[in-house]
Amino acid sequence: MMAGLDDVTIVRDVPTKLFRFTDYFKGFEKVPAIRSLFGDRTEEILSNLKVEFFSSRFGYMGVSDVDGHLLVSTYHLKHSDLKTLYLDIIHELYHLKQFLDGKQLFNEELSYVDNPIEIEAYRFTVEEAKRIGLTKEEIIEYLKVEWISEEEHKRLIKKLGLE
Numbered sequence: 001m002m003a004g005l006d007d008v009t010i011v012r013d014v015p016t017k018l019f020r021f022t023d024y025f026k027g028f029e030k031v032p033a034i035r036s037l038f039g040d041r042t043e044e045i046l047s048n049l050k051v052e053f054f055s056s057r058f059g060y061m062g063v064s065d066v067d068g069h070l071l072v073s074t075y076h077l078k079h080s081d082l083k084t085l086y087l088d089i090i091h092e093l094y095h096l097k098q099f100l101d102g103k104q105l106f107n108e109e110l111s112y113v114d115n116p117i118e119i120e121a122y123r124f125t126v127e128e129a130k131r132i133g134l135t136k137e138e139i140i141e142y143l144k145v146e147w148i149s150e151e152e153h154k155r156l157i158k159k160l161g162l163e
Contacts, residue, residue: 018050018069025051025089033090033128037097049096053077060145061088063095065105070096083134087142090128094121112148113156126160136162 028034029043038045050069060080062071070092077085098117099105107115122143129139140162144153157163 016052018052020047021049021051021070022047028089028093031090031128033124033131034093037093037124045096045100061092063092063099063105065099068096068099083129083132083138084142086132087125087129091121091125094124111152113152113159119156119159122156122160126162 022029029046034046035042050067052064052069052071053074054071055074057073057075059071059073060076061073063069064071076088080088095105095117098120103117105117107117110116112118126139129142134142140157143156143160143162148156154163
């Protein structure tokens, strides 16, 4: 007799392996933008922050809406330039601040570029990009991601005052 659905077990509650953010991302406690987010609690928040690495060519970084830990693609870490990685971390730490403030990170009713949560995080990230010396053209290029159309990219640029 062949095994079927009734003969298999799938464990769904698999523990996630979490690492200390500060073991892999060093010096962010000194970044003025991050200090402006977390103030006197910067070191405490970053030292308690956990990161989950995932192996996928798709996706970059994100913040868990369950417990606020960071999710980071190892492919992205290995293949992206330092400025992109830096700005993505800045962007995600802004989302962490939003999470800690009790904001809902995901809203399926709004498009990505119309979500106030994303616009706030991108405004913050754009300011940091300017501070570290990126040109307007470099920032516009940074804002191109696969999951938005050219029209949405243009809308995002306009919302961020980069047109």
